[in-house]
Amino acid sequence: MAKASRTEVFDIDINKLYDVIVDFESYPEFVLGVNDIKVHDMTDESGIVEYSIDMIKKLNYHLDMEMSRPSKVAWKFKKGDLFKVNDGGWDLKDLGDGKTEVTYSLEIEVKGFIPGSKMIVNKLTETSLPSMMKSFYERAKGL
Numbered sequence: 001m002a003k004a005s006r007t008e009v010f011d012i013d014i015n016k017l018y019d020v021i022v023d024f025e026s027y028p029e030f031v032l033g034v035n036d037i038k039v040h041d042m043t044d045e046s047g048i049v050e051y052s053i054d055m056i057k058k059l060n061y062h063l064d065m066e067m068s069r070p071s072k073v074a075w076k077f078k079k080g081d082l083f084k085v086n087d088g089g090w091d092l093k094d095l096g097d098g099k100t101e102v103t104y105s106l107e108i109e110v111k112g113f114i115p116g117s118k119m120i121v122n123k124l125t126e127t128s129l130p131s132m133m134k135s136f137y138e139r140a141k142g143l
Contacts, residue, residue, distance in 0.1 A: 001085060005105040006129050010137045014094040017102065018070040020140040021090050024049045030139045031132060044069065048078060055128075061086060070094070085109040104133055 010017060020026075024042075027034045036052040042065075050062045061080025067073050074089030088106035095101055106129075 001107060001109040003105075003107045004129055005103065006133060007101065007103040008133060009095065010100050010102050010140075011098060012100055012137060012140045013098050014070045014092050014100040016140045016143055017100055017136065018073070018092060020136055020143070021073050022067055024065075026139075027051075030135050032128070032135065049075075051080075082110050083108055084111050102133065102137075104129065 024037050024039055027037050033053050033055050034051065035054055035058070038050040040048040040050065040062075042048075045067055047065050048062055049065055050060070052058070052060050059081045061083055062078040063075040063086065064078050065073065065075050071092050071094075072089060075087065077083050077086040080086070086106075086108045088104070091103040091105075093101040093103075
C-alpha cells in the first residue's frame with residue numbers, strides 16, 4: 001500500500017479553493033491525466049465521481065465522495081480497473097487574510113500483479129502530487 005500526504009499554504013480564500021475542488025466535472029480542463037469525469041447522485045454533502053484517467057495506461061474508477069463546506073473533501077474507493085484501495089482527501093484550514101492551509105492525502109493499493117503497477121503507484125503518489133496541488137491553486141486564483 002502506498003501513502004502520500006502534502007501540506008502547503010496557499011494565498012487563496014478557502015471558499016474559492018473549495019469550489020474548485022468540488023467542481024469535479026471541470027477537472028479535465030486543468031488536471032493533468034484526467035480525460036473525463038462523470039458525476040452521479042451528487043448533493044452538497046456526497047456523491048459518486050467516475051474518473052477516466054491516463055496515467056501510463058488508461059484507467060477508470062469510481063469514488064464515493066463526502067464533502068463538508070468549506071473544510072473537507074474526502075473519498076473512498078467504490079470500484080474500478082486498477083485499485084483495491086484509493087482513499088484520501090483534501091483538508092482545508094482558513095488561516096485568515098485570504099490564506100488557506102491545504103493538506104492533500106492519498107492511500108492507494110493496486111489489485112494483483114499488473115505490469116508497471118509500481119510505476120503507476122509512484123507516479124500517482126510522489127511525482128504528480130506537488131504539480132496537481134499547484135494546478136488547483138492556479139485554477140482557484142484564476143476565478
